[in-house]
Amino acid sequence: MINIQYSAEVRAAKDASQPIVALESTIITHGMPYPQNIEVAAQVEQDIRDAGAAPATIAVIDGVLNVGLEPDQLKALGQAQGVAKLSRADMAACLATGGTGATTVAATMIAAHYAGIEVFATGGIGGVHQGAETSFDISADLHELAQTPVTVVAAGAKAILDLAKTLEVMETLGVPVIAHGQDEFPAFWSAKSPLVAPLRMDSAADIARAHATRRALGLPGGQLIANPIPQADQIAAEELAPIIASAQADAETHRITGKGVTPYLLQRIYEQTDGRSLIANIALVRNNARLAAGIAKALVKSTE
Template sequence: MRNYIELSEEVIQAKEQGKPVVALESTIISHGMPYPQNVQTAREVEQIIRDNGAVPATIALLDGKIKIGLSDEELEDFGNSTNVAKASRRDLPYLLATKQKGATTVAATMVCAELASIKTFVTGGIGGVHRGAESTMDISADLEELAKTDVAVICAGAKSILDIGLTLEYLETNGVPVMGYQTDVLPAFYTRTSRFPVNFRVDDEETAASVLKAKWDLNLSGGAVIANPIPEESAMAEEDITAVIEKALKEAEERNISGKEVTPFLLGKVKELTDGKSLTANIALVKHNALVGANIAVKLAELE
């Protein structure tokens, strides 16, 4: 395993000292935001985690290694590169063998976090069942990973571009608990609400951590979703974002965009159609997730 995984000095020290570590994905840096906002946001998110008693570990593929924690220079280089592959579970062996740069998706980050014995992972929003999946079978690998990998994912719910109802059905079928952090309904990324209730509501980090500990103590394999709504001051109106997404989906269909190209296209189109407001919202929700995720990681470490 040492041939493939390399921990940063900060992460090594955290593990030696028994400090909680929080995983962060790298697709949000390479494919989710433009430079330099991507690098600036990544640094700010890492600092939020440090300020709240945990240690950040941004995960990426570099030089034939799974890097668990990036140096400041690596983060800058990664965020400014144009030749970064989007890496899900299926892509990890090829990208490592060919020593290509790879940005880990939610699914791949979960795989790598579990390999490094990291239980808590902060991201923007999870992937899910795409609209029209009954004919396209376009379902994110994130959902399968949640079904089998023991990592908790703190996010702002499922991306608004998805079929949220079917996404929740898929998670239920695979026994993945969906907890709403101080909410009874699943947030939809840019908006704080949707019409879909969560499985359980948790109002503090200690309760969330206790649920995770009980789940894994019982050897109930798989992850959990902790859905944390975007801060109210940064949220977008549900009717506005719905209209924008419908327009973006129509254009994607007209241009025959499919597979893993759909999400980046739609997110880019949403940013364009909202005059950049969606990017501001994206940054705000990731930072808020980092705050909650760090606190949950600390409580989980105390319980263990």
């Protein structure tokens, strides 16, 4: 049995059977510089509270699985050095050796399910990287969605990926991909893409019912809710396409591989958009947090 350290807020919500939304912690340790990382994390948590749910930011700290962080823990994590980036492959090792690590999508799903939390808000999931037919670089997030019963709200998959192949892999794995409020699969910083989403739902209540129905059927895995970035905050796909292509060419030139690819590309895109990609990223994460809170509330209501 793994010991879980709940924040006071999450413990109170669990005791009262109130809605809870899980949040990853890599946005704090690997996504933004201090103190902006702490400010954004706190804002996203407040968005969830304002929408009627409790936020549960997840991290491993000194070998303890923390579900919900107190303000002092959040600040300390935001300034910590050498924090591991945890996925399915290395989460148990970090816990076993007393390490400190920030959770990616896959690790957050594992921890949320272990803690009995059914809804998780993030920015964008990982997926199939460009050139995966030779590199085999496919994110563990996709297999996690196929086996761990958590509803993940994201602005689609990160636009640096091969979105068409990402959708194909999720179809093969039996992952429901549900676009919220539109027919197109969103492309992270852009609200739309040329790709049609397999499913569409227009309300948090419908999404919650789909989650509960999968559970009733005994189906493994979760569902991906592709929630488009608000139009006012997006960067048009046609503007981003050459920037992403340039960043990918740079990564190949510098032989960036493995876990280093995504942060390298995101940094290059940040530089080439004069910081607009980060502003859009913050807007979409907050938008996803609000929808996730609505889904969590609907799930709780359905069991009353």
